[in-house]
Amino acid sequence: MGTRACKHTSGMASPSIGEAGKTGQWRTHRPVVDAQKCTPMKRNTPGCFQCWLFCPEAVIDRSIPIEIDLVYCKGCGICAEQCPSGAISMTPERDADEE
Amino acid sequence: MAVVENAVRPTAGTRIITGNEAMALGAKLCRVQVVAAYPITPQSQVTEKLSEFVEGGKLAAEYVTVESEHSALSVCIGASTVGARAFTATSANGLAYMCELIHWAAGARLPLVMGCVNRAMAAPWNVLNDQQDSMSQRDAGWIQIYARNNQEIIDTVIQAYKIAEQVYVPVMVCYDGYILSHTVMPVDVPPQKAVDAFLPSYTPHTILDPADPRNLNQVTLADPRMDAEGTLCHGYMELRYLLQEAIEQSADVIAAVDEEYGNTFGRRWGGVTWDYRAGDAEVILMAAGSLASEATVAVDALRAQGYKAGVVGVRVYRPFPQRALQEATRRAKLVVVFDKSLSYGYQGPICADLKAALCAVESAPVVHGCVAGLGGRDVKARELVDTVKESLRHLEEGKPIKEPIWVNCQI
Numbered sequence: 001m002g003t004r005a006c007k008h009t010s011g012m013a014s015p016s017i018g019e020a021g022k023t024g025q026w027r028t029h030r031p032v033v034d035a036q037k038c039t040p041m042k043r044n045t046p047g048c049f050q051c052w053l054f055c056p057e058a059v060i061d062r063s064i065p066i067e068i069d070l071v072y073c074k075g076c077g078i079c080a081e082q083c084p085s086g087a088i089s090m091t092p093e094r095d096a097d098e099e
Numbered sequence: 100m101a102v103v104e105n106a107v108r109p110t111a112g113t114r115i116i117t118g119n120e121a122m123a124l125g126a127k128l129c130r131v132q133v134v135a136a137y138p139i140t141p142q143s144q145v146t147e148k149l150s151e152f153v154e155g156g157k158l159a160a161e162y163v164t165v166e167s168e169h170s171a172l173s174v175c176i177g178a179s180t181v182g183a184r185a186f187t188a189t190s191a192n193g194l195a196y197m198c199e200l201i202h203w204a205a206g207a208r209l210p211l212v213m214g215c216v217n218r219a220m221a222a223p224w225n226v227l228n229d230q231q232d233s234m235s236q237r238d239a240g241w242i243q244i245y246a247r248n249n250q251e252i253i254d255t256v257i258q259a260y261k262i263a264e265q266v267y268v269p270v271m272v273c274y275d276g277y278i279l280s281h282t283v284m285p286v287d288v289p290p291q292k293a294v295d296a297f298l299p300s301y302t303p304h305t306i307l308d309p310a311d312p313r314n315l316n317q318v319t320l321a322d323p324r325m326d327a328e329g330t331l332c333h334g335y336m337e338l339r340y341l342l343q344e345a346i347e348q349s350a351d352v353i354a355a356v357d358e359e360y361g362n363t364f365g366r367r368w369g370g371v372t373w374d375y376r377a378g379d380a381e382v383i384l385m386a387a388g389s390l391a392s393e394a395t396v397a398v399d400a401l402r403a404q405g406y407k408a409g410v411v412g413v414r415v416y417r418p419f420p421q422r423a424l425q426e427a428t429r430r431a432k433l434v435v436v437f438d439k440s441l442s443y444g445y446q447g448p449i450c451a452d453l454k455a456a457l458c459a460v461e462s463a464p465v466v467h468g469c470v471a472g473l474g475g476r477d478v479k480a481r482e483l484v485d486t487v488k489e490s491l492r493h494l495e496e497g498k499p500i501k502e503p504i505w506v507n508c509q510i
Contacts, residue, residue, distance in 0.1 A: 001331065002323075002331075002337075003323045003331050003332060003333045003334070003337045005330060005331065006323075006330050006331060006332045006333050006337075008305075008332065008333060008338075009208045009267055009304040009305065009341070010206065010207045010208040010304070010305070010315065010316060010338065011206075011207075011315065011316040011317060011319045011333070011335075011338055012305060012313045012314060012315050012316070012317070013313065013314045013317055013326060013332070014311075014312070014313055014314075014326070014327070015312055015313075015314060016326075016327040017327060018326075018327040019314075019326055019327045020324075021324045021325070
């Protein structure tokens with residue numbers, strides 16, 4: 001089946017989850033959170049959340065424990081860069097699968 | 100295809116005006132809501148007139164002063180995206196400066212209308228006429244219409260909005276700098292009421308609206324993909340197919356709009372092509388814009404000397420009127436094409452496109468391509484006559500001719 005059913009005259013999309021496809025498939029490295037180092041998880045207080053703030057794809061939940069939606073996480077690593085306590089490490093997908 | 104003769108019979112609405120004023124008045128009659136243009140010779144009077152109209156309260160439009168042509172077309176794109184009828188005009192280097200947005204406007208399928216006052220491209224600097232500017236934008240996805248006199252300019256800009264807003268493809272209304280832009284002619288200015296009845300208000304295909312947020316013309320990768328609702332959406336290639344389809348289909352729309360315009364205002368311009376004394380012509384002169392008008396004078400002279408000559412004028416260059424030109428040249432043995440531009444390293448664009456259109460036609464006429472009038476070099480009817488006679492001589496003697504033939508190049 002072709003794309004004739006799509007009635008768009010020009011390129012357009014409605015902002016919604018999954019509109020750009022399952023972008024998690026683009027990921028080569030997965031963010032893995034160390035609960036011993038993550039501030040909110042370690043202290044059980046809703047503080048920090050720099051990963052949530054900086055995630056460009058809004059796939060991190062501001063929860064305890066923090067949750068990352070791996071269906072859409074592209075693995076950019078910004079969360080790991082931003083984490084002040086070094087709790088997030090970018091792990092190659094192959095290794096992450098083996099864990 | 101009909102012989103097109105639209106001699107203006109003076110009426111209460113007849114004005115003696117330049118081509119630029121005709122263009123500005125046409126845009127005003129279309130009640131454009133946003134004008135963004137940057138002055139450049141020979142287009143400047145268009146912007147001056149329109150700013151006068153807006154400033155004087157005669158045109159209810161937002162006139163956005165911009166710092167460049169790139170911004171002018173950007174403003175028009177933004178305005179059209181939120182549902183406004185937008186207009187701009189430029190020439191030569193200004194058009195080149197718009198280049199990125201020319202492609203964008205077409206890809207975004209925005210029904211803008213632009214006046215392109217044809218001027219030679221630098222270097223070296225030259226503010227005079229040829230058609231290198233618009234011809235070099237032929238592949239951007241705009242409809243291009245070439246007017247041959249000031250009456251056609253005002254009529255075509257009104258037609259252009261109707262065409263653009265039906266097929267969602269922007270239209271460039273091209274007319275020759277100075278030869279038309281700065282020359283006064285009697286022009287019948289259609290009454291506002293009649294234009295209002297002819298041209299319905301603009302209905303955008305998509306309105307950028309905070310209540311229904313969209314990403315417009317977002318990154319669209321190679322392959323189609325499902326959206327969140329499960330509809331398989333066009334990839335880049337599908338959207339480009341749709342643009343091509345719309346431009347191909349616009350040929351019929353252009354003809355229908357011209358016909359309806361004729362029924363309403365009493366003037367038709369031939370749709371995509373027009374002809375003059377071409378019915379029994381053995382040799383056809385072909386050109387676009389004012390040069391094609393000049394060719395009618397040459398044809399009268401050739402006829403007086405016993406040559407069966409005629410003119411086929413290319414009014415619409417994109418979509419290329421392939422079928423109309425195949426039909427119009429069917430009975431001729433020779434077509435001499437006069438291009439006011441050149442695809443450097445090959446031939447004039449109209450000539451090259453005509454040759455491509457005729458290669459599938461059995462016993463097609465021979466086509467000779469000429470380059471004429473670059474950088475404002477005057478093209479006289481007798482030079483067209485001499486060129487055609489030389490071309491015919493080569494054909495009759497079976498001698499090849501070196502193309503392109505440079506008309507009145509004194510090197």
